[in-house]
Amino acid sequence: MSAILTDEQNDSVRKMVRAGYTKIAQETSAGCCSPGVSCCGSAPPDADKLARELGYSIEELKALPDGANLGLSCGNPAALAALRPGEVVLDLGSGGGFDVFIAGRKVGATGRAIGVDMTPEMLGKARRNIASYRKETDLDNVEFRLGEIEHLPVADNSVDAIISNCVINLSPDKAQVWREMARVLKPGGRVAVSDLALLKPLPPAILEMVEALVGCVAGAVLVSETEGMAKEAGLVDTLLKAKSDYIDGLVDWQAPLYQKIIANLPTGAKPGDYITSLEITACKPAQAAPSFLKRQPLTQPMPRLEVFDPAMCCSTGLCGTEIDPALVSFAALLTQLSQKGVKVERYNLGQQPMAFVQNPTVKALLDKEGVTALPLILINGAVHLKGRYLTDAERETFSRAALGESEVVSS
Numbered sequence: 001m002s003a004i005l006t007d008e009q010n011d012s013v014r015k016m017v018r019a020g021y022t023k024i025a026q027e028t029s030a031g032c033c034s035p036g037v038s039c040c041g042s043a044p045p046d047a048d049k050l051a052r053e054l055g056y057s058i059e060e061l062k063a064l065p066d067g068a069n070l071g072l073s074c075g076n077p078a079a080l081a082a083l084r085p086g087e088v089v090l091d092l093g094s095g096g097g098f099d100v101f102i103a104g105r106k107v108g109a110t111g112r113a114i115g116v117d118m119t120p121e122m123l124g125k126a127r128r129n130i131a132s133y134r135k136e137t138d139l140d141n142v143e144f145r146l147g148e149i150e151h152l153p154v155a156d157n158s159v160d161a162i163i164s165n166c167v168i169n170l171s172p173d174k175a176q177v178w179r180e181m182a183r184v185l186k187p188g189g190r191v192a193v194s195d196l197a198l199l200k201p202l203p204p205a206i207l208e209m210v211e212a213l214v215g216c217v218a219g220a221v222l223v224s225e226t227e228g229m230a231k232e233a234g235l236v237d238t239l240l241k242a243k244s245d246y247i248d249g250l251v252d253w254q255a256p257l258y259q260k261i262i263a264n265l266p267t268g269a270k271p272g273d274y275i276t277s278l279e280i281t282a283c284k285p286a287q288a289a290p291s292f293l294k295r296q297p298l299t300q301p302m303p304r305l306e307v308f309d310p311a312m313c314c315s316t317g318l319c320g321t322e323i324d325p326a327l328v329s330f331a332a333l334l335t336q337l338s339q340k341g342v343k344v345e346r347y348n349l350g351q352q353p354m355a356f357v358q359n360p361t362v363k364a365l366l367d368k369e370g371v372t373a374l375p376l377i378l379i380n381g382a383v384h385l386k387g388r389y390l391t392d393a394e395r396e397t398f399s400r401a402a403l404g405e406s407e408v409v410s411s
Contacts, residue, residue, distance in 0.1 A: 075194020075243070075277055077163035078102045082192075086110040087160040090184065092149045092177070092193075093117055093167025097126035097142070101133050103163065104142040114159075115144040116152055118328060146328055150176040151335040154184040164193045169220040178233035183339075188286040191235065196220045197278040199242070205264040223278060235282040246277035303404045304343045307334070308362050308376040311350030326389045333395060337402050349374065380404075 078099050083089055083106040091100045094115025104113040117123050126144045134140055147153040149164075150173050162181050171177050181191055198220050223240055230238045247258075261271050338344045347355040349371070356362050361383060365373040377385040379401055390398055 075165060075246070075279055077165050077192045077194045078106065080192040080194065080279055080281065081161045081163050081190065083107055083111075083161060088112045088114070088158065089161045089163060090152075090154060090159045091115045092152075092162065092164035092181075093170070094126060094144060095119075095122050097129050097133075097144065099163055099165055100126070100142050100144070101129070104133065104139055105137060107141065109139055109141060111141055113142045114154070115142070116147050116149060116154070117144065118146070118148045118332070120146065120325060120328060146331070147335070148328075148332040150180060151332045151339070152180045152184055153331070153335060156183055157186050159184045160186055160189050162189070162191045162193070164195065166195055168193060168195050169197070171219070174221060174226075175229045175232065178229045178235070182233040182235055182284055185284040187284055189284045191230070191280065191282045193280040195226070195278050195280065197223045197226055197242070197276055198274060199223065199276055200274055202274055203264055203266070206261055220275065223276070226278065226280060230280065230282045234284070236285055238280070238282040241279040242276040243279060244272050244276050247272045247275050303341070303402055304380050305334070305337060305345070305402050306359075306378040306381075307344070307346040308356060308359070308374060308378075309346065309348050310371055310374040312348050313350075329392065329395075330389050333390070333399070337399065340403060342402050 078089075081089065081103075083103055085106075085108040087107045088111060089103045089107055091103065091114070094100050094117045097115060100113045100115040104111075107113055115126060117126070123144050123146050130142060130144075133142060145153045149167065149171060162185060168174055168177055185191070199222075201222070202220075223242065227238055227240055258271050261275075265271070265274075334344050334346070349356060356366060359378075361378065361381065362376055365376060365383075365386065373386050375385075375387070375389055376383065384398070384401060385394075
């Protein structure tokens, strides 16, 4: 069974993954496939060739915006999902937009394809490709949102199908990812995921390789664990199909990561003895409860968290192609707290100035210190933090205070 990580360990894993995929996104000409870049499975020198091996058609690949295919796939979830016109489809870890752009064509003008990714550079790459997608297809049905797949910026019961391509293994809290999928799916909605999984535990030397984590190997869990997490999240009709040919192909292509893995395996063992590509399908029951969220008893007062941001381009600052990573982490934490029952209210000085004037505490600080007091974070009306956003080291203490588990201390 996979070890349960602390919040600090979770953040450390996310930082390593984000750094690896930032590097991939910044390889603007050769993408993931350039020499020395470590990515999901250390893709072969031809990303389109890999995609064709996984079942993507030549027509689908030709229709993609330039640079959308980064060679990060280990399957073809858009085909596995059997998408239909008019459906809302969500891609977890959408990267450069590869599967989102393919899904957008399948769901058509009456449907919607949404990608979520935690790496600002990947999100910027995908968003820059939207214009060429619209021009090529005459469709305005794709969007990309910044966020962590453990805390999806997506409403309850709003998605017909969820796809994901070699991403869930990267998460430090995979059980939470499956719970989030169950939350956002409509009753009767479905999951179609391609991921890497383990047939048996990996040797410790491989688990400790940073490139193996970013390369989708070190974070993979046993096939049986994946099935268990889907069921515990409330999903039904779970089917899992191992596809060993993907790993065998990467070994044949002499992918750098897999050469390192071979060097750390027992004599005579091969990567395919341990690692497999896995297709996973599951459904949310048609008569599911209104929400999968854990809510506090009604007899307990709901904690209140207020955030007063400086003037930003949008309500959260997570817009455009240049995004502050601190805002990514903060937005994900607010989503997590909201799901735990905290009443989160967020105000942007550029969009809701009256909210700043109407709050006596905020107005007094602005009168005294000006906009340098922003951002300003209040918990149950008391100032918790002013003039800056949280550091990673402060997340746990802040969460306890917001949940009413410790005293609010101003800093």
